[in-house]
Amino acid sequence: MAVALTGAGLSVESGIPAFRGNQGLWDRYDPLEFAHIEAFRADPQKVWKMLAELGGLVDRARPNPAHRGLARLEELGYLRAIITQNIDALHQRAGSREVIEFHGNGQRLVCLSCGRRYSQEAVVLETLPPRCSCQGVLKPDVVFFGEPIPPAASEKALAYCRQCDVLLVIGTSALVAPASHLPLIAKQQSARIVEINLERTHLSDTISDVVLETSASQALNDILEHLGR
Ligand SMILES: [Zn+2]
Structure with missing residues (x-):
């Protein structure tokens, strides 16, 4: 059973900027000022203004060949699940x-007050921050720094990493905990780690069994072509 762990590098080809690295979002916005839950609680309007800009980027983004390739691998029965760090x-x-x-x-x-969830389309972003019918402040349903991983997602991700025979690590340097633990957990259960990144990462020299230094789209294309033969 193969499982994929994906990160920002996968969506860069869809026009969504990476958070880290050259031209990364965190070069423009200090994460402690914009992406920490305490910063959000202190000044939700300021954070929402940045998010409105980001939201626009995500709205315009379309799946790229790497997303479609992974969907095809699942459809063909080769891939069991995708654990993604992306929120798009x-x-x-x-x-x-x-x-x-x-x-x-x-x-x-x-x-933030009552825990009710809304789809983005259901909320008017005219006045920021948007508010719940209970008047509580609405926050994007994403994990901010200082917040825990949603328990259901965390448990499922761990279970898949313990069961898989192959973990594809795609478009992520897997540096941010606790997502960074997942490749190691898979490796300890004797999974093979196949890394697909444009540049080598700390995983390349430590736990990756195979390193494909190429774009996710190219790698998925090659893998599908190989399987088709
Ligand atoms: Zn509420």
């Missing part, structure tokens, strides 16, 4: 069914 829902839009959203979903909002 592009895997689902590409047709993937078993998607574990480790860091939540930016298309949903959650009320």
